[in-house]
Amino acid sequence: MTKLSRRSWITVLCSALFTPTKAQNREQQEPTIPLLELKDFHPTSMLHVPSTRVERARFPAIDFHTHLTTVMGRPMPSSAVPVEGTDGPRASFSSKPEDVLALLDRKNVRCAVNLTGGYGPALDEVIRSWQTPFPGRVMVFTEPWWTRVAERGYAQFQADEIGRASSIGARGLKVMKTLGLYLRENVYTGPLIKVSDPRFDLMWEAAGVHRMPVAIHVSDPEANFQRIDRFNERYLDMIVRPEWSFYGKDFPTDRELQEDRNRIVARHPGTNFVALHMGNVENLGYTTECLDKYPNLYVEFGARVDELGRQPRTARRFFDKFQDRVLFGTDAIMDTADALAGKEALYETYFRFLETEDDYFEPKPNARWRIYGIGLSDAILRKVYHENAERLLHLRA
Ligand SMILES: [Zn+2]
Numbered sequence: 001m002t003k004l005s006r007r008s009w010i011t012v013l014c015s016a017l018f019t020p021t022k023a024q025n026r027e028q029q030e031p032t033i034p035l036l037e038l039k040d041f042h043p044t045s046m047l048h049v050p051s052t053r054v055e056r057a058r059f060p061a062i063d064f065h066t067h068l069t070t071v072m073g074r075p076m077p078s079s080a081v082p083v084e085g086t087d088g089p090r091a092s093f094s095s096k097p098e099d100v101l102a103l104l105d106r107k108n109v110r111c112a113v114n115l116t117g118g119y120g121p122a123l124d125e126v127i128r129s130w131q132t133p134f135p136g137r138v139m140v141f142t143e144p145w146w147t148r149v150a151e152r153g154y155a156q157f158q159a160d161e162i163g164r165a166s167s168i169g170a171r172g173l174k175v176m177k178t179l180g181l182y183l184r185e186n187v188y189t190g191p192l193i194k195v196s197d198p199r200f201d202l203m204w205e206a207a208g209v210h211r212m213p214v215a216i217h218v219s220d221p222e223a224n225f226q227r228i229d230r231f232n233e234r235y236l237d238m239i240v241r242p243e244w245s246f247y248g249k250d251f252p253t254d255r256e257l258q259e260d261r262n263r264i265v266a267r268h269p270g271t272n273f274v275a276l277h278m279g280n281v282e283n284l285g286y287t288t289e290c291l292d293k294y295p296n297l298y299v300e301f302g303a304r305v306d307e308l309g310r311q312p313r314t315a316r317r318f319f320d321k322f323q324d325r326v327l328f329g330t331d332a333i334m335d336t337a338d339a340l341a342g343k344e345a346l347y348e349t350y351f352r353f354l355e356t357e358d359d360y361f362e363p364k365p366n367a368r369w370r371i372y373g374i375g376l377s378d379a380i381l382r383k384v385y386h387e388n389a390e391r392l393l394h395l396r397a
Helices: 003-018 022-029 097-107 120-131 154-167 198-209 235-240 254-267 284-293 305-309 312-321 343-355 378-392
Strands: 061-067 070-072 090-092 109-114 138-142 172-175 184-186 189-192 214-216 273-275 297-300
Touching: 061 378, 090 120, 097 109, 097 343, 109 120, 109 378, 120 138, 138 154, 154 198, 172 198, 198 254, 254 273, 254 284, 284 297, 284 312, 305 312, 305 343, 312 378, 343 378
Parallel strands: 061 109, 109 138, 138 172, 172 214, 214 273, 273 297
Antiparallel strands: 070 090, 184 189
């Protein structure tokens, strides 16, 4: 380029920069682009890719993780559940079993495991209302009687309660993240009680003796244990629900909770444990190590379809490797009539994730990011949808 022509270029550039163009004039007349708050950003995908609606599960499903009832008095400060009254724990639910079963029929879910069946008289009530009248359709799990944890003789009392629960028909034991994150030496106060505390050993053993699988939820998404700042991928959840944060204070880390769960799985090889929410779903490598190590450990993926669906290749390899130990579950809360709304879409998200290879679609109800289907084979789908759960729940001869 000669000196002269370079000067001409600078002239052209300058006039482009300082002379208002037609476009600039137009912009001045039109309204400016509004600034959005982060929470309001919800872009529409411009991808033209297959979008498959899967209304019914391809094979009759057992939803291993539902909540059809809850218990008044559960010690979990983050929930609205009031403290147990003097008349002991009571069951709480307002949805009608017929409405729930009609929904399950439409989705080809032949059985729902109601994990939160409670304990004491509440459990009797739940079994009477939900399990007995609908054989094979609803299976009820019991829960530990945490409010008695500080009482003398609790260990044996709790083990006996497992036997009693089994005798009235409970099919398994559910342990919420109450253990490890909320339950303290004086129930609500004092130091946190560890998941591996030896006072529960008799309970874990009793579950094995009565052939009741233990569905256990420890920990939460990894981000819930991190500082809530601009680097936290669940920032938008945490500003709405700050009580979901387990950062700081006296909380154990996510990994400490998982390791503590592993200790009880190791100590009780005659008891089958199901790590709910996939154990550590962001780290399927770690979950793989756990499953490789403990043959009595299974996993379930309720409320984690968004996490699995953003790592479709890793997830598919995981389902392939552990096809005999992954259980279908949704964590669908259906204990009130209002809660039933939206559950059709929730089930369809799970089916679409498992059965199709659709790209980049929005999961319902967790829409923090988009997900991809993993297109499992029929053989694996059968296992995940029902065969694995049938084996764990002793439904097959
Ligand atoms: Zn749940």
